[in-house]
């Protein structure tokens with residue numbers, strides 16, 4: 164059976180890098196692509212940043228590939244994560260040979276809780292002066308994440324994982340998160356170590372090789388993975404996967420890059436590697452690895468887009484990746 | 490009148506670096522020192538990490554100098570901040586000539602909201618599975634911070650300040666924070682720019698000179714200033730000030746360093762620079778600057794403690810600072 168992949172280019176360079184990744188997917192497998200709209204442009208037209216139809220498509224397809232959205236990013240990406248019932252956001256942050264990095268030895272994977280924390284969205288304006296946000300942490304969501312983390316490190320033969328949190332201040336909520344994650348890992352015989360999220364921020368700069376897989380609450384995962392992006396040379400190369408029990412959503416971590424949008428020079432690597440994660444998610448492990456290797460080869464040897472100091476176009480880079488897949 | 494300075498060495502290297510800073514304060518001014526206890530050791534003895542007496546002393550002295558606490562850090566430092574009614578935590582993160590830094594061009598000051606956000610401490614265990622934390626943001630606290638920030642950048646002739654937040658997700662609470670801060674700055678004619686806290690984490694690694702003074706909610710300030718510590722070579726050199734309307738509390742950002750505690754080789758620089766901030770707070774601007782210059786001179790020319798690759802003792806470094814003050 165042909166898997167259905169929903170494709171949501173979105174705004175800005177999303178419209179350039181998603182077609183690039185689609186051509187790579189077409190080269191290695193037999194998929195049915197269904198294109199859908201989301202973002203600033205469709206909001207301008209229809210008043211809705213995420214049309215009901217796009218939500219429904221993501222909620223029923225095997226996998227969705229999303230590009231980027233502008234001002235409406237949160238209105239698009241947060242409901243899309245819900246559409247696929249994604250409980251974990253997988254964010255590898257790895258420096259590539261041939262790409263300038265502050266810490267070229269960085270090779271981390273963040274497993275970010277993707278449903279709750281401060282993202283659960285209960286905010287109240289209690290008075291003229293005061294507003295509150297209710298941060299939610301459940302044992303069930305923490306355990307689900309921990310089971311995923313255990314599978315992840317076992318499959319990939321890591322020694323264990325780190326848990327980053329702020330349980331010295333958020334004793335009840337992050338305490339619950341930490342205890343649930345650590346207890347699942349203990350039951351599964353997976354080693355863990357703990358690190359306060361602020362201490363992580365210092366330590367990862369001083370020596371990123373201290374960490375491999377880092378399990379975090381939602382906002383901690385957001386900020387710490389973006390920090391790691393800074394160590395590997397920017398958001399431009401980071402892929403990500405939002406995994407749910409039955410479907411998943413893949414997206415580059417970068418945004419719409421309004422300064423270069425429409426010029427055909429956006430770097431498609433992060434989206435193509437996100438497509439490799441999509442292939443692996445669907446069980447095409449070999450094809451996923453081929454795509455990853457092809458991208459790494461092109462990053463090392465060129466051609467390169469202007470963000471990496473070259474003058475190649477999105478198409479040149481995509482063609483170079485496709486050639487390596489032949 | 491002789492100002493009263495409460496001195497709380499705490500645990501670990503706090504017991505070594507605080508006396509070092511006190512000897513520097515004694516060299517430049519006429520103060521009355523009152524020593525008080527806090528931390529793991531006093532908890533062991535008395536059951537209380539922060540004895541009532543210490544709290545009361547901090548709550549009535551002009552200024553308090555705190556060292557570090559171990560496991561009980563949060564039980565000590567959070568109430569001490571309350572004792573001085575501190576509404577802002579001033580955290581300079583600056584690379585020093587002569588000290589290895591990932592980004593030697595880093596020269597940032599974080600002005601961290603110091604009373605609310607996730608630190609307001611309302612947590613509830615609502616069921617077997619679920620806990621919540623109520624994050625609190627008020628316009629009044631945000632405005633008070635913003636007034637301080639405006640004074641700060643005006644006094645020091647900065648162009649303006651950045652506001653780091655996550656108002657795209659925490660729309661009501663961080664939206665309130667951002668709006669209040671920006672509106673005070675507009676009234677005062679101070680320029681601001683906004684940055685999402687996750688984007689800040691990437692951007693500060695890529696180029697820290699993009700930022701000068703960064704105003705943030707409580708947890709954002711905690712994590713982002715620790716990230717900046719990573720860029721300047723670690724927590725070891727970062728001073729901080731918790732400022733209230735009538736009194737203030739000064740502390741190095743580092744912890745108790747159990748691995749070297751008791752050996753007399755702790756680097757006293759962060760605590761001595763915290764003492765320089767204390768001098769400036771009390772109006773001894775010239776003395777504060779002299780102390781700062783003396784520390785910078787010693788960092789550049791040595792002697793150096795082992796954390797900076799030398800083999801000098803805490804006493805050697807302190808004496809070198811004192812000599813430069815003569």
Ligand SMILES: CC(C)[C@H](C(=O)O)[C@@H](O)C(=O)O
Nearest residue numbers: 236237240241385657658687
């Ligand atoms: C756009 C925003 C809501 C989103 C998030 O905070 O999750 C983004 O920063 C990300 O990390 O994908």
Ligand SMILES: CC(C)[C@H](C(=O)O)[C@@H](O)C(=O)O
Nearest residue numbers: 331332361562563566567711
């Ligand atoms: C010890 C802890 C409660 C504290 C904080 O989170 O404020 C520390 O990390 C700091 O930044 O001073």
